[in-house]
Amino acid sequence: MPPIDRTSIHRKFDLSGKTALITGGGRGIGLQIALTLQQAGAGIILTDADGSHLAEAADQFPLKPQVYQLDVTNSKAVGDLAAKIASCPDIMVNNAGVSRAAPTSQTTDEDWRTVLSVNLDGVFYCSRAFGCLMAQRGSGAIANISSMCGEIVTRQQSVVTAYNASKAGVNMVTKTLACEWARFGVRVNAVAPGFVQSEMTGKYPDEVVNAWSDQTPMGRLGQPHEIASAVHFLASDASSYMTGTILLVDGGYTCW
Template sequence: MMHPNILNRFDLAGRTAIITGGARGIGLEIGRTLSMAGASIILADLDLETVKKAAVGVGPDVKAFQCDVTDPQSVRDLAAAIGACPDILVNNAGVVRVAPTKDTSDDDWHFVTSVNLNGVFHCCKTFGVAMAERGSGNVVNIGSMCGSIVVRPQNGPAYNASKAGVHMLTKTFACEWAKSGVRVNAIAPGYISTEMTSDPSYEISTWVELTPMGRFGRTDEVASVVHFLASDASSYMTGSVISVDGGYTCW
């Protein structure tokens, strides 16, 4: 049955959304966007003071919590502090270490996979399972185009493997919880203008040249797709990984 007003399907009023890595960059922009759509926002980040300041900039009722997504107990503590299970979970927390395999230290490998992959698992195990038990919920994971291709000219085995894992976890959870009323999707961004991509050592001109649209993406262009996936407008989508990469993976 069609909704009488299609725009109402984008309305998130009455829903609570938690965003990990919400203190800056893409995560913070997702918080702003979902807040404008009517959701009550919870920002979680490793740095409590930074995320508290970020929350004030999003809105007066936005809540901020400290959470280390690599630590399952920290995620469980976050759930206990929040109380009611959120309606929307956005697994955005992520880190990058770019180096050839020979220069990738054991610590770098474990750090990147712990945040990017294990963090998604821990948060989904805590919040996704609770959503499934309740019978409703929506999870959006932030993957990467590096989860399906190897970009040039840099190499990042840990990052690539972790994001490929995020894509597969997305499909796994989607199948597991589909009949429980929980949807799980992912976004695979390309190069987005954030603090993470402003490192002067990066080959920015090459990245732009390799992107068909000829520019970096904006954080709001990622956040708007998160909004779509978190809303009823995408109600028949689960297990999808949507590219938001300016056409990079089309070559």
């Protein structure tokens, strides 16, 4: 029996020589994704709507990333950034996202529009600007950050109509673009996290967070690095025959 070629296996996960652009990368899951992709060898382009988050985040990287303040809801700003960057990134992670938790009766037009604008419009604008360039080049990988809430309504957090609708939209955008750009060498996938320990979930009271853990087969919330590892997989050649996939990383929550 021939020996296992571990070098070949590791090479599939190596991102050396590639560049990755991450939106909403100033903190939380986005920052962890950026750090993980740099550890895998990628050059990092970090964007966030909050300039102060960017400045703090940049100091955490062994190799200084390129940083750009970017509002993903502004299609012109997204297009301007695509024109400004010297060459189209090899990897794009659409991570920027927000949530507004309230019963539908208390969800304002502004709340609805904000969530849909950031979570769904932002994914479309960034994918259109950078994905089209990838298609012209003939290669690229896009990883969208969706949510298990794009597929189900959770029991302890069912009052997030706008968030759930936006993530369901992200899933369909992912599948549609995957079909459109597959013949041009561009893969488009999404990671759908369950409940993850982050700034967003940290806003909820302990009894709600404990309920989420109890309702998850693994008995705990996920960690940002566990989501980042899934993104790394989808960005790498290890997932070369995957496109249009919504990869659940939810501790088994959706299995019940």
